[in-house]
Amino acid sequence: MSRVRGAISAIVTDHRSAFAVVAGIVGAVVGLAAVIFNWLIAVWMRATTGAADYSVTGGAPHGWPAWTHILIIAVPVVSALMYGPMIWRWAPTAKGHGIPEVMLAVRRRGGKIPGRVAVVKLVSSALTIGGGGSAGREGPIVQVGASLGSTIASWVRLPTTRVVVLASCGAAGGIAATFHAPLAGAIFALEVILVRFTAETFGYVVISSVMASIVARALQGSAPLVDLNYSVDLASLTDIGWAALVGLIAGLCGLAFSKLLYAMEDWLDWGWERLTAVIAFPQWSRAALMSVVLGIGLFFFPAMYGSGYPIQLEALHGALPIATLLALAVGRMIFTSFTIGMGGSGGVFAPTLFIGAMVGSAIGHLIDPLTDSSIAVFGVIGMGAAFAGAARAPMTAVLIIVEMTDQYSLILPMMLAVVIATGCSRFLTRSTIYTEKLRRRGDILDDPVSHTLLGANPAGALMQPAPATLNPSDTIMRAVSRMREAHAQALPVVDADGVVSGVVSALDIASWREEGVEHDTALEALPLRHVHVVDTDLPSTVMRVLTSSGVEGIPVLHDDGQGAPAHMVGWISGRDLVDRMYRDQRRALDARIESSFGSRWRERHPRRRS
Secondary structure, eight states: OHHHHHHHHHHHHHOHHHHHHHHHHHHHHHHHHHHHHHHHHHHHHHHHHSSSOGGGTTTOOOTTTTOOGGGGGHHHHHHHHHHHHHHHHHOGGGSBOSHHHHHHHHHHSTTOOOHHHHHHHHHHHHHHHHTTOOOBSHHHHHHHHHHHHHHHHHHTTOOHHHHHHHHHHHHHHHHHHHHTOHHHHHHHIIIIIIOOOOHHHHHHHHHHHHHHHHHHHHHHOSOOSSOOSSOOOOSSGGGHHHHHHHHHHHHHHHHHHHHHHHHHHHHHHHHHHHHHHHSOOOGGGHHHHHHHHHHHHHHHOGGGSSOOHHHHHHHHTTOSOHHHHHHHHHHHHHHHHHHHHTTOBOBSHHHHHHHHHHHHHHHHHHTGGGOSSOHHHHHHHHHHHHHHHHHOOHHHHHHHHHHHHTOGGGHHHHHHHHHHHHHHHHHHOSOOTTHHHHHHHTOOSOOGGGGSSSTTOOHHHHOBOOSOOBOTTOBHHHHHHHHHHHTOSEEEEEOTTSBEEEEEEHHHHHHHHHTTOOTTOBGGGSOOBOOOEETTOOHHHHHHHHHHHOOSEEEEEEOOSSSOOOEEEEEEEHHHHHHHHHHHHHHHHHHHOOOOHHHHHHHHOGGGOO
16 A cells, blocks of 8 residues: 555656646545535534524524424534534634634645544534534635645645645635635635645646536536526616725725624633633533523524525515615624634635625615616625625635626626725735734744745754864864864864853964964963854844854854753854755756656657757
8 A cells, every 4th residue: 555655646746637637536525525514504404493594584483393493592502512522622723714724734834734624624614504603614615625635635645835735726626616616716725825826736726626616516506606596787887986885895894894703702712711710611611601692692683593695695686674784794793703703613704795795785775776786786796895805815706706696797896896895904904804813823824034045944943063163272273273174264162061162263363373372372261252143043143143243154052041051052154054045046946847748758759859
């Protein structure tokens, strides 16, 4: 088996066509996982409420046997008692909306996501959403897809660059299968997850996205996720101004939702700390205890149960009054923020679209006497603008809305609204609904220092063993001899305990000779250069010390923080740094050289080139 995996790894790594096949397999697996996920949600919702979608029942008796509305309070609690211990025990990263964890894994951790995350996320999110949590399906399936892609890549023993691409392919497949939006899935993977556009990578994520969509459509049907059953368009180009207004307002609402999401999390964290200070509840019970509040909320506002797609469709058809639309928008903000903040597992993508649909439809009602365009036009535009304001992913916002609603005629006004929403969001805040979670945790996705020649490597990663060392009792002549033997322009002076006394350079020796210092003078009797860096110092500090001291090399010390003398653990010289930069350049040049079938054929048949 090991030999077989090794052979497969070599083929997939070296041949783009073979890797494309693996990307397609990842997409098909993720598409099947998305279907299973939707089925689990439907089964659990039916089992706990007796309805196919509890959000449209209005709390009236339904199902067989007739469901008593008061029991809805217990549904989120029972669900949380099941997924809470599961997340806490096996996959803590499965808590929340999932996409930030995928972004961090792909862009900072080589795409490594444990396979168990896929299983835990799939089950826990189905229990959360099917059990009343006001959350979306896209975040969970993106994390599930990325985990499956990473697991397959790890099983095949692919290099890190390939693992990253397959994890992104899994994320693209998740979006494609969930929203029936293959192109948006591919763009989402490039714009949000990878933040890198190359023709080759685009091809891989498209293959995965298409395969996931094919599997999902074959098993679930090909109807749009939000099916209006008719085509809508602007009645007049003058209505483009109203589309811009919707983009501004819905974008601000999406931004407000992202802020409320983390404010709610802070409030719930504060309350949990106060509660556990009095009663030592286990951490896994947090979601179950707080779900009592969620259940009570659902008792009075059942429309907030689950993702709420049927209600969203009603709003787009103009069947709901303005007051109801605004109440639904505010309610979704609060309920989703509470669901995620208490420790539930679900996405924020679909709730953002729900909020945008409500706000856009409300604006459509207000301006209805002034335009011939239907309310659905502004509701659909509001969906894209709200997501753009929250996530600042304009291309994904445009494509996913027109694909999931099948309203391709709205691309023009959608593009304008989305750009306005993105611009306002960027002007008002530095983080998105996804990156804010990482920023608050101290995780950095894009550090500009990482793109410099030496990157953000600490001195401990840049150092080499010292070419030689000198004792404080050594003479000047001994120092000259040691430098010649080591081919070095500077050496550290280290005592018997490993403590650095200073640095001696060839320039120092030349200066002492001019001053008439005797050759047999001990180094400990001379003024040495006291320069060094600590092993945790960044390259900027190392370069500053090297240039300001004027010596060719400096010792690297380790400070244990216990007050003991710092001992030398390595040596950094200007020549070593230049050599490192040269090797990095060579690796980059080698990686840039790409082959094709034609180039390989010409290499094997040199006589036929003419």
